Amino acid sequence: MNGQTDQIPVTILSGSLGAGKTTLLNHLLTTAEDRSLAVLVNDMGEVNVDAELIAEGSELDLEDGVAELSNGCICCELQDDLETAVVRLARDRDFDHLIVESSGISEPAPVARLFTTESRVAALYAVDTLVTVLDTPAFLEAFAGEETPERRGTEDGRPLSDLLVEQVEVSNLVLLNKADLCSEGELENVADLVRALQPDAETIRTEFSAVDPDRLLGRGLFDPTLLADLPGWKRALEEGDTHDGETPHNHSESHDSDGEHAHEDEHDEGHEHSHSHDHRHPDEVYGVSSFVFRRRRPFHPERLAAFLETLPSEIVRSKGTAWLTGNEMRVTVAQAGPSIRATAQGPWIASLPAVERDMLRSNRPNLEWHDDHGDRRTELVFIGTDYGETALRDALSKTLVTDEEWEEGLETEGPFPSVQGEEVVLREP
Structure with a gap:
């Protein structure tokens, strides 16, 4: 891909902690045999656990396909590092598609803007699809009107409901993960709520984040002119x-x-x-x-x-x-x-x-x-x-x-x- 004028497609992946993003990345790296993938992962801890897990699960070395960012959120504190990382990846590695996993407390929109508004990044990449992985039982817990649900928060102190809504609202595609833990009625309820928050979002039911790579990669669902107009x-x-x-x-x-x-x-x-x-x-x-x-x-x-x-x-x-x-x-x-x-x-x-x-x-x-x-x-x-x-x-x-x-x-x-x-x-x- 390097040396060509074509932009590299980018899939931006978001989802709350524990939703199944790392599992999805490992699944894609081991099943998308017709694509050469590069993965950029972000973790809030001092040690980038996600990068280690992805590298171990996919038999990739951290220096050969996985670039890691630590100690902050991709879309805010580490904005400059993200820009540097994606430019370096495009120049130094051969791959067909880049997957960016933002931290579990990040929304995908700020990351997408980097690839659409920064000239040196936008010249190299084109956002393909914004994907959110939902922990479907947790989503139900936050929004289904249960009488005494367990209310959880994110690592930065924000309510989990805020994060879930904002991630879904700017998504092109939503994976209803852990579908095996929900009834048919619950899955239909979640799909309804997703459509209310983002009417055009496509939903896919998954177990252990297993999905056909062709349903996620190369979809071309992202339209940069509509990014601000996605929320329902x-x-x-x-x-x-x-x-x-x-x-x-x-x-x-x-x-x-x-x-x-x-x-x-x-x-x-x-x-x-x-x-x-x-x-x-x-x-x-x-x-x-x-x-x-x-x-x-x-x-x-x-x-x-x-x-x-x-x-x-x-x-x-x-x-x-x-x-x-x-x-x-x-x-x-x-x-x-x-x-x-x-x-x-x-x-x-x-x-x-x-x-x-x-x-x-x-x-x-x-x-x-x-x-x-x-x-x-x-x-x-x-x-x-x-x-x-x-x-x-x-x-x-x-x-x-x-x-x-x-x-x-x-x-x-x-x-x-x-x-x-x-x-x-x-x-x-």
């Missing part, structure tokens, strides 16, 4: 998009679960009557659905926090931007199973001094702007299965400030962050 929550926001006073793009009329038409809260400023019941329902066979809650009225922070604390387990994923009274920050809310976090992304443009505000608006010609509220608005998407959408909408509406509270200029930040970049854990597993 983002698509739900865009596909259910609505502008004030207009119906959603994907529905001539929106309706609630009982078939009644739903409009903006009649107390909203200006009595806006845009169809706020934006939702999309994937094919019924998936058993999942999503809806978008949009308002041009701020939340009461304490009431919103109480709502999130009692969010039903049937909601697998929710994410979006919240407008909070008494807080000039755009606050994003991200929920994955039992974990809920809020982050202050930056001030609303409408809250900035006139000169800065006008400059930013001129640079954003497509920015939706309300005469009274500017860019302040709430957009939250909820994805789940068998939840009561009407009840959730009603409960959310009750967390908005009342007319009296709005007129009085309620000043309360509640438990949400108010400094740019600050993150607050609203609910822990």
Whole structure:
């Protein structure tokens, strides 16, 4: 392959600790006989155990096909080392396909960006497919709504549910590993949830990570232009998009679960009557659905926090931007199973001094702007299965400030962050 102008295809492999990534790598190295593979592995320990296991299992020397990175995560602390390693591999070794296994606490997207945005790496490689290996029983434990599940975390202290969701959301292909430990109904449930998080992801059931190499390698499933648009929550926001006073793009009329038409809260400023019941329902066979809650009225922070604390387990994923009274920050809310976090992304443009505000608006010609509220608005998407959408909408509406509270200029930040970049854990597993 070296000396040729063709880019080397790259499969980026992710999955939680113990999901079966190392087993999969050894399987590929011993069964993909028609391909010459190079493997780049990462481990968080001082000794790269994964590299040792892969080399031992595949009868490869560490200096002949396996390059190891230690003491950090591929996508952050060791970004420079990763770049150096992949460039060196391309120059010094002959192989047809590179497999990069990120650490068990990493998402695949940052690794993929290295191969698509760094010029000297992108000139040598082309990402082929983003693959996530799921520990299917653990996934069920985190999201299936069990009454007393064992909640596990990752080595960096993040809830396991956060990691699992983020890895699945940016995958092209998901292995439902340890399928032999699950019932048929459980496997169908997991497949449904995967499709809700990433509608285009292909799923493959595996035992001991055994899969035909041709189903993983050379698939060409990755599209760099769509990397940011892969998550299901983002698509739900865009596909259910609505502008004030207009119906959603994907529905001539929106309706609630009982078939009644739903409009903006009649107390909203200006009595806006845009169809706020934006939702999309994937094919019924998936058993999942999503809806978008949009308002041009701020939340009461304490009431919103109480709502999130009692969010039903049937909601697998929710994410979006919240407008909070008494807080000039755009606050994003991200929920994955039992974990809920809020982050202050930056001030609303409408809250900035006139000169800065006008400059930013001129640079954003497509920015939706309300005469009274500017860019302040709430957009939250909820994805789940068998939840009561009407009840959730009603409960959310009750967390908005009342007319009296709005007129009085309620000043309360509640438990949400108010400094740019600050993150607050609203609910822990």
